[in-house]
Amino acid sequence: MTGEEPLSKTNRINMLFDIYGQLLTDKQRTFLGLYFHDDYSLGEIAAEFEISRQAVYEHIKRAETALEEYETKLRLVAKHEERRRFADRIEAIFSSEPPAEMDELKEIVRKLYNID
Template sequence: MDNDALEKTNRINVLHDFYGALLTEKQQTFVKCYFHDDYTLGEIAAEFQISRQAVYEHLKRAEQVLEEYESKLGLVDRHGRLLAGIDLLESQIAGLPAEWRGPFTETAAVLRGAELLVTTQEE
């Protein structure tokens, strides 16, 4: 798989984690099969007894819908910024004297746990 295809697959999987429940059941299934489970269009078409073109069109529409949700809601972007902020906070905490780190480390852990909880609930 080339780098662009891998990036697209990763992006669709992340978008699906956040917004997948808003897709139709068929779109959810096809996106999961194609992007997560690495089925080919032909394998999906055979499984669901439809044409490869129909599978392709369902996937294209699902991708468009996922990108539209992200464009309007920005949850994936927000999630990335929050995780980057938590990473920065943790590196700053590491620079503090050991006796000061405890409560700040706990707060960072609470923030990271809350942000991880959001993504695991969506899976």
């Protein structure tokens, strides 16, 4: 994920956290939530828990790594995004004038069923 825009990284981590957050340790969930959801700085988290900024950073990095590993293995976010693209295409087909061919719609529905 290096080189990613900060907002894009935040959005990705938040999506991964929403899906896989319960698989993290309590401390990882707390620190990640404070850092990405509540926009706390490392220093603010460190002061709140009376630990070093480095310790907070390490907890957050381990949590990010764990979330990415869960996604690599389970692909729930990727499947969600793929379903969203298909749903958007179906919506576009139904809104087109004149109506689009049914063959394309049937193919998209087939792909939806085969995502998992």
